[in-house]
Amino acid sequence: MSKMRNLVEEKFLEFYESWVIQLELYLHQLLIAHNNNTMSETELRDLISKLTTHHKAYYTAKWAAIGEDVLAFFGSVWLNPLENACFWLTGWKPSMVFRMVDRLRKSRVVLVEAQVKKLEELRVKTKFDEQKIEREMERYQVAMADRKMVELARLGCHVGGESVMVVEAAVRGLSMGLEKMVKAADCVRLKTLKGILDILTPPQCVEFLAAAATFQVQLRRWGNRRHYVTHS
Numbered sequence: 001m002s003k004m005r006n007l008v009e010e011k012f013l014e015f016y017e018s019w020v021i022q023l024e025l026y027l028h029q030l031l032i033a034h035n036n037n038t039m040s041e042t043e044l045r046d047l048i049s050k051l052t053t054h055h056k057a058y059y060t061a062k063w064a065a066i067g068e069d070v071l072a073f074f075g076s077v078w079l080n081p082l083e084n085a086c087f088w089l090t091g092w093k094p095s096m097v098f099r100m101v102d103r104l105r106k107s108r109v110v111l112v113e114a115q116v117k118k119l120e121e122l123r124v125k126t127k128f129d130e131q132k133i134e135r136e137m138e139r140y141q142v143a144m145a146d147r148k149m150v151e152l153a154r155l156g157c158h159v160g161g162e163s164v165m166v167v168e169a170a171v172r173g174l175s176m177g178l179e180k181m182v183k184a185a186d187c188v189r190l191k192t193l194k195g196i197l198d199i200l201t202p203p204q205c206v207e208f209l210a211a212a213a214t215f216q217v218q219l220r221r222w223g224n225r226r227h228y229v230t231h232s
Contacts, residue, residue: 006072008069009072009078012061012065016078017078019054026050026054027210030206030209030213031210033047034206034207044202044205047206048202048209052193055190059190062186069175070175070179071175080220082219082223082226083219086219089182090185094129094185094188094191095126095192097212100208100215101119104204111200111204115199118199119199122192122195126192133181133184140177140181197209
């Protein structure tokens with residue numbers, strides 16, 4: 001039985017479904033650009049700009065939504081179980097994209113030495129940022145368990161205004177901490193994406209963005225198909 005959706009979840013569900021449809025349209029354009037060697041560098045850069053603007057629009061909408069209900073992004077109703085299982089702090093794990101670049105290099109993308117060096121430096125920086133966020137998340141979880149959650153447990157059997165106030169304060173504290181962690185993770189995602197696009201040439205950016213969009217679209221399709229079969 002699916003859970004009842006609140007207004008934030010309903011609004012973001014509608015936004016996300018529309019966003020993914022547009023991503024599929026951009027993927028089609030990326031594949032055409034990849035297979036069409038006659039496109040100019042200016043045309044390729046325009047297409048890359050459309051994709052980066054599309055991704056920024058997602059984070060703009062996401063940050064507005066988490067300001068209202070960050071808990072909605074943990075076990076998101078707009079994602080299928082497979083998508084939720086692949087996420088790291090409500091989104092793709094930044095270091096994952098380097099494995100995607102590595103696969104492209106093994107297949108057809110040729111990088112010069114300077115690009116390889118810059119990618120490795122970015123990979124190390126991204127991994128460091130990921131680990132920093134994970135450590136902060138662990139400390140935050142311990143602090144919450146040691147303070148507010150223990151207090152909630154003690155008051156769990158009581159009913160009254162004071163108990164309700166403690167619960168509300170604990171939830172506010174939890175939400176503020178989670179919002180900080182999610183935004184920090186999103187910043188690493190955006191910095192990593194920008195860093196990779198700055199290193200690659202326009203044709204390489206098109207191929208990378210096509211691979212990333214293909215993965216996201218296919219993951220959604222596979223997850224939806226599996227979810228439909230399970231519940232049919």
